[in-house]
Amino acid sequence: GESVGLHLPTLSVQEGDNSIINCAYSNSASDYFIWYKQESGKGPQFIIDIRSNMDKRQGQRVTVLLNKTVKHLSLQIAATQPGDSAVYFCAESPLFGGFKTIFGAGTRLFVKA
Amino acid sequence: KAGVTQTPRYLIKTRGQQVTLSCSPISGHRSVSWYQQTPGQGLQFLFEYFSETQRNKGNFPGRFSGRQFSNSRSEMNVSTLELGDSALYLCASSLRGSGTASHNEQFFGPGTRLTVL
Numbered sequence: 001g002e003s004v005g006l007h008l009p010t011l012s013v014q015e016g017d018n019s020i021i022n023c024a025y026s027n028s029a030s031d032y033f034i035w036y037k038q039e040s041g042k043g044p045q046f047i048i049d050i051r052s053n054m055d056k057r058q059g060q061r062v063t064v065l066l067n068k069t070v071k072h073l074s075l076q077i078a079a080t081q082p083g084d085s086a087v088y089f090c091a092e093s094p095l096f097g098g099f100k101t102i103f104g105a106g107t108r109l110f111v112k113a
Numbered sequence: 114k115a116g117v118t119q120t121p122r123y124l125i126k127t128r129g130q131q132v133t134l135s136c137s138p139i140s141g142h143r144s145v146s147w148y149q150q151t152p153g154q155g156l157q158f159l160f161e162y163f164s165e166t167q168r169n170k171g172n173f174p175g176r177f178s179g180r181q182f183s184n185s186r187s188e189m190n191v192s193t194l195e196l197g198d199s200a201l202y203l204c205a206s207s208l209r210g211s212g213t214a215s216h217n218e219q220f221f222g223p224g225t226r227l228t229v230l
Contacts, residue, residue, distance in 0.1 A: 032217065043117075043203050043221030044156070089156065098168035099146045099209065099219065103156035 008087065012110040019077040021107045023090030028071060032095040035064060035075045038106070039086045047075070047088075051095060077109075085111045115139065117206050117222035125228045131192040134225045138185050138206030144168075145187040146219065147179060150201040159202075162187050163210050191227075199229045 013019045025033070031052040036044035050057045050064045050073075057064050063076040073090050087108050093101040118137045126132050138145050146169075147159040158171040162181035179189040185206075191198055205219040 034217075034219075036221075041223070043205070043223050045221065046218045049217060091156075093217075095217070097210075098163060099144065099158075099161045099205075099207065100169040100171070101146070101148075101158055101219070103148075103158075105155050 008106050008108045010108045010110065012112060013080050015080060015082060015111055015113050017080055019075075019080045019084070019109060019111075021075045021077075021088050021090075021109065023073040023075075023104045023107075025071050025073060025090070025092050025102075025104070027092060027102075028068070030092040032093050033064070033066060033073050034091045034093065034101070035062075035073075036089045036091060036103075037084075037086045038089065044089060080109075080111050082111045082113055085109055117204055117220050119202075119204050119222040119225050121225060122223065123226045123228075125230060126194050127230050128194055128196060130194050131190060132194060132227060133188050133190045134202055134204075134227070136187045136189075136204030136206075136222060138187070138204075139220055142206035142208055142220070143185050144207040144209050144219075145181055145185060146205045146207070147187070147189050148203040148205065149173070150203055150224070151199070156203070159189065168210075194229045196229050199227060201226050 034049040035047040038044045048059045061078045065074045087106045089106045090104040120135045144163045146161040161169040165181045176192045181187045201224040203224045205221045207219045
């Protein structure tokens with residue numbers, strides 16, 4: 001899981017600042033969205049999810065915003081820490097039934113100490 | 114509670130060979146999904162199994178197949194390997210479909226790194 005794209009969008013932030021990672025999706029019928037974090041050498045790790053009947057959901061230091069009008073998803077990380085450095089993926093999947101998760105290309109987040 | 118385990122972690126094969134990868138889900142999880150991750154294509158869904166039945170399938174050729182056993186362990190097989198099959202193959206398990214509507218989270222294993230020479 002170390003390299004997930006030679007030309008991944010990259011976001012570089014200072015430790016302690018807030019990070020915003022954006023994602024566009026294409027299927028207007030999608031009803032469930034997830035953000036994953038992938039560190040080098042590991043599989044993706046669930047961060048937070050949101051259903052299509054919501055436009056905002058908060059977790060610990062993270063907030064996901066969903067704008068269905070423009071088919072846009074964002075992940076906000078508050079007080080970014082060096083341990084947040086990773087590749088972040090948005091994904092969409094049917095809410096019920098089986099999984100058929102479609103992942104975005106990913107964004108690499110660098111946190112400068 | 115043990116996480117998702119995948120074996121082997123690394124594998125080197127040559128073109129034309131076939132390979133079998135194994136995934137042991139978290140205890141109690143009956144949904145097992147497989148994904149291929151490459152630098153060029155990113156993370157792509159291969160298929161999902163639930164209670165020994167394939168429930169969903171991605172857009173991969175028939176050379177890619179899988180199965181699930183009664184203990185929910187799953188294997189995926191790739192026949193007639195091509196250079197482009199070199200990738201990290203990830204397995205994920207979930208409680209989804211096990212009678213609890215809120216369990217949507219997928220837990221990923223560390224992956225099997227397959228190199229085709």
